[in-house]
Amino acid sequence: MRHRCKAATSAEYAIGTIAAAAFGAVLYTVVTGDSIVSALTNIIDKALKTPVK
Template sequence: MLQNIFRNIQARLNLLIVDEGGMSTVEYAIGTVAAAAFGAILYTVVTGDSIVSALTRIISRALNTNA
């Protein structure tokens, strides 16, 4: 009888360990929020004055080279 109880407990623990119901939805939500935050930070950095002026200088130098 005691052996049956242990088997029952082990079976239930295995179900708890293997059960991943709802995990994918949470992972997608966290990934979406992280991607949006990264996009917002990237947009802020790229549209900043220092980046725009640096890109303008690089493009100007590339176009004004003496060949």
């Protein structure tokens, strides 16, 4: 019985690791997309050009 618990736990960690890797890949694709990069660039440019009062 104890051996089954270890195997189940290992399988759960493996599934969690795969899910985290897939989420990271999707997030990387979204963040490095052209629209996101240009939007962030515009925000940074606007912030740097804003006069300080």
